[in-house]
Amino acid sequence: MNSAMEAKSYEPEVVVDISNLSEENWLAYRRKGIGGSDVAAIMGVSPFATIRDLYNDKVGIQPVMEEERNWVALEVGHRLEDLVAKIFSKKTGLEVFPVRKMFQHPLYPFMLADIDFFIRFPNGSFGILECKTCNYNARTKWDDDSIPINYVYQVRHYLAVMNMDKAYIACLYGNNEDEFVMRPIERDLMEEEDIIEQESYFWKEYVEKRVEPPYTGKADLILASIRRYGGNADKTIPEINITNLDSIRLEKYLSLSEEKSQIEKRKKEIDVEQRALCVPYVELLGQGCKAVLEDGRNRYRITYNPTIRTQIGREQLEKLKLQHPAIYDEYTKVTESRTFRIKKEAA
Numbered sequence: 001m002n003s004a005m006e007a008k009s010y011e012p013e014v015v016v017d018i019s020n021l022s023e024e025n026w027l028a029y030r031r032k033g034i035g036g037s038d039v040a041a042i043m044g045v046s047p048f049a050t051i052r053d054l055y056n057d058k059v060g061i062q063p064v065m066e067e068e069r070n071w072v073a074l075e076v077g078h079r080l081e082d083l084v085a086k087i088f089s090k091k092t093g094l095e096v097f098p099v100r101k102m103f104q105h106p107l108y109p110f111m112l113a114d115i116d117f118f119i120r121f122p123n124g125s126f127g128i129l130e131c132k133t134c135n136y137n138a139r140t141k142w143d144d145d146s147i148p149i150n151y152v153y154q155v156r157h158y159l160a161v162m163n164m165d166k167a168y169i170a171c172l173y174g175n176n177e178d179e180f181v182m183r184p185i186e187r188d189l190m191e192e193e194d195i196i197e198q199e200s201y202f203w204k205e206y207v208e209k210r211v212e213p214p215y216t217g218k219a220d221l222i223l224a225s226i227r228r229y230g231g232n233a234d235k236t237i238p239e240i241n242i243t244n245l246d247s248i249r250l251e252k253y254l255s256l257s258e259e260k261s262q263i264e265k266r267k268k269e270i271d272v273e274q275r276a277l278c279v280p281y282v283e284l285l286g287q288g289c290k291a292v293l294e295d296g297r298n299r300y301r302i303t304y305n306p307t308i309r310t311q312i313g314r315e316q317l318e319k320l321k322l323q324h325p326a327i328y329d330e331y332t333k334v335t336e337s338r339t340f341r342i343k344k345e346a347a
Contacts, residue, residue, distance in 0.1 A: 012103040012162050015112065019100040029102055031058055033112040034199050036130075036157045040150035042202045043195070044216045047150060050225045051202070051213045058207045064231035077133045080172060084131035085117045087177050088170040095120040096129050105161045108196060110203040113161035119168065128158050128167035139173040142181045152185065156195055159187045 016029055040046035041054040056063070085096045096117045105111035117129040132151065134141070141148050147169055155167045170182040206213045215222045285291055285304050293300040312320070321328040 010106045010163055012113070013106050013109075015102040015104050017100065018102050018114065026102075030112065030114075031060070033104060033110040034157075034203060035112050035114060036154035037150075039153040039157045039195060039199065041217075042198050043153055045149050045153070046217065046221075047148075048221075050215055050217050050221050052215050052222075052229075053225050055202075055206055055213050056229065059210060061229070063228040065228050067228055073135075080133050081116055081131040084133065084170050084172050084180075085129060087172065087180055088129060088131075088168065088182055090177070091180070091182070092168075103161055108200065110207075111157065111161050111196070111199060113158045115158060115162065119166075121166075125165070127164055128155065128162060130155050130158070130167060130169045132169060132171040134171055134173050136173055136179070139179075139181075142171060142173075142183070145183065147183045147185070153195065155185050156188070156192055157199075159185070160192045160196060 015032075018026055018029075021029070034042070038054055041049045041051050044051065055061075088094070089096045096119050098117050099115065103113045103115070105113075115128055116131045119127040119129050121127060130151065151169055155169060159165070159167055165187045167185045168182050169185065170180065172180050174180075202213065205211065215225070281291065281302055282304060285302075289303060289305050291302040291304075293302065317328075317332075
């Protein structure tokens with residue numbers, strides 16, 4: 001894309017009417033290209049998936065382990081799209097309407113778009129409305145007119161596919177219309193060009209050639225992805241001799257372990273000092289939970305509140321397993337975590 005004139009020279013194409021598609025068929029169509037919510041993974045900024053996860057999905061590689069997803073949050077987001085659109089329309093006076101079709105870019109057919117709602121502006125032009133929800137604690141991501149970067153990429157992708165100049169992202173984070181934010185996004189052809197270039201490379205060099213992309217992004221996402229597609233640990237696998245990696249990272253890891261150990265040692269020392277300092281106050285409180293101390297300059301409010309936990313001890317759990325195995329199996333969950341450690345030895 002070399003100019004604004006070129007950007008105005010196409011119309012989006014309809015791939016399929018999605019009004020009556022089953023979720024399975026809809027996902028099958030999505031795997032034929034790159035959707036708006038896929039872009040953040042390609043750009044390395046997705047909070048949910050790595051570029052390898054996206055590749056695996058597009059080529060049909062199934063994870064060995066099922067991913068634990070917050071299905072309630074996903075369902076809430078889907079069900080409240082109409083409400084978010086209604087609030088946006090009420091606040092702006094703009095007409096919004098859905099078009100239940102999947103679109104594709106005519107020049108880059110791997111670029112797909114499922115648009116939540118379209119906006120009709122007073123001058124007769126059209127724009128895009130992307131509807132979001134989040135919990136109250138996540139509202140700070142929208143402070144100071146900001147927009148989460150993964151949503152920005154999603155909407156810029158849609159503007160490119162639909163050849164439109166303006167979009168809004170609206171997000172509901174509470175249970176009334178004032179707990180609501182909306183942000184405009186104007187089309188930026190230079191950013192769009194970069195997005196298209198990255199998407200093109202991903203699709204042509206990785207998906208079409210069946211070449212796995214290297215892992216990029218947040219370490220926690222990468223480690224979770226490796227485990228999800230690799231499966232649980234198998235201690236019968238013989239020791240692996242690593243020859244294609246150097247030891248620089250291992251030395252750094254050991255150095256950080258030592259630094260962490262010193263910090264934790266100091267933390268324990270501080271904990272001991274703090275416990276000693278609180279002894280006379282705890283003694284005075286007895287069964288009480290709060291007190292106030294004033295020294296003429298400051299007032300100190302002291303609390304010593306209980307934390308109540310209900311749990312089953314190891315012995316009781318073993319007894320439950322033996323005496324009521326069906327109940328034990330129904331209400332207990334086995335999870336696996338793996339610990340990475342390094343022990344340095346002489347060669």
